[in-house]
Amino acid sequence: MSIEAASPGPRIVCAPDSFKGSASAPAAAAALARGARAALPDASVTELPFADGGEGTLDALLAVWGTPAKTVEVVDALGRPASALFGISADGRTAVIEAAQANGLPQVSDVPLQPERADTFGVGLIARAVLDLGVDEILLCIGGSASTDGGVGLVSALGARFADADGAPIAPGGGGLSALASVDASELDPRARSVRWRIAVDVDNPLTGPRGAAAVFGPQKGADSEAVASLDAGLSHLAEVLADSPAEAETLAARPGFGAAGGMPMALTALLGAEVVPGSTMVAEAVGLTEALADADIVLTGEGSFDSQSLGGKVVAAVRDHAPASAHIVVVAGRVGLSPAECREANITAALSIAPGPADLKTLSERADTLIEDTAAHACSLVAAGMTQRKDAL
Incomplete structure (x- = not known):
């Protein structure tokens, strides 16, 4: 400032x-x-x-904090080697991550879009890097994604295991969600649960349904009608596996904002206790x-x-x-x-x-x-x- x-x-x-x-x-x-x-x-x-939690939030916060961007080697939404930027506040306590640095559409625009394969694993690699720096809070800005995996890739990068009925890891991306049978969080990085996660969203779309992540945002990520139906079913199944009851699964799937960035808030709220907040509110607090x-x-x-x-x-x-x-x-x-x-x-x-x-x-x-x-x-x-x-x- x-x-x-x-x-x-x-x-x-x-x-x-x-x-x-x-x-x-x-x-x-x-x-x-x-x-x-x-x-x-x-x-x-x-x-x-200022910013609303979408594109440009990293630059805005770094300008106010007066700190330089940091670089980490990650993978893009298709698992290819990539570099990503993130920021740390001057006191070292808060990190800001723009998820699109590792799962954004522009990074995979050089090849045909793969909406059912694209995942958030690379975003989890950024999170691992900021946890290594000892932060207390992670501000996660999630716009512009190429993925519809419900945040499973991100949490997988932090140690959680998502398996099918045979105990094998499910395929990466939203296309693998329908095969999910169990979630093992025993190897989840304990630091990921001890920090405060705030997920900035600027849409109120639910996880599934006509206004859900797949139906509304899937087509811009390359999903045709068949892929949209598959991704929507996968996200619905993910909510069922993560919830304690069918009623809770329905509540989670209908929660405003859970459809942002391919449903990324779903796994993060269930397994990491993340908070979903309006992006402008989050940034307003961060910059005072x-x-x-x-x-x-x-x-x-x-x-x-x-x-x-x-x-x-x-x-x-x-x-x-x-x-x-x-x-x-x-x-x-x-x-x-x-x-x-x-x-x-x-x-x-x-x-x-x-x-x-x-x-x-x-x-x-x-x-x-x-x-x-x-x-x-x-x-x-x-x-x-x-x-x-x-x-x-x-």
Whole structure:
């Protein structure tokens, strides 16, 4: 977190998400801050890159913690050698893992997608590396996965054994779940149970059914209708094996958020006691969002596209909800899809697009930093003028 010394001017906090494909959250925060300082030289400006637990969360937390990313050798979703990044907080107590570093779709896009084979074993290898560093808590961000294995691969990498009726290990990936007959956790790394796990999700899909992991997200991972049915049945069977009763299995399969990232929360909650939390809530606590916004006069936030979905647990909504009622919330975005009336109803002071006029996405992406900076400067000038007028009227 970058904080300037107190000054007589307004207190401004820059807390954006990444502008996907154009600017990381740290880069966007820096650009907003430059614009704020250019417009209001006497302002006190804080840069607080933010994320909702999805892509970019690792970068955002490392920027706030002021620590470098660490690298570990793992395997990708198809079991091929790969490298992955993870982060450790400055005090060494908290780790952040982006699961897609080891089971993401981009890493396996060079070959035909294998939705029933892809697994989370590589994510478990990252977890082993952070446990070796003695952390107390693991923040697991699980978006962008290529797998639908219910988290079985991850927990297998930590020592649990998932076997078929003959006692042999089941095949990797969601395609092997229907053969599962028993789970042996006797060799599970005890450190994995002693740390606190928090799984960041930004969807509320259940594990199975029409809105489940396989039905909704399977097709984008290469699953046809037959594979979707097989994966859904496998996840349902996994819940049955892990649960103490059929009723509990149904409850687990219907739990909101358990369908995220191919059902990854299922095995982690059952065997490791993991908590499933909204990603923006988890990140807000990790970066101290409430404290950072406590005395803000102007809050600059933003993302690539600002629309109705932005108000449902994403970064903009989290920033707004943690800001004091007196603060002016300004959204800077590549695209603004809400009307002024909708913004007012959502307690957003203003939402401004960085597009200076007709422009294609490529042009906006190439100039994102400059356009974000310029838009922030305009926004701060306008808000500050309004604040001055109100003070004069009093």
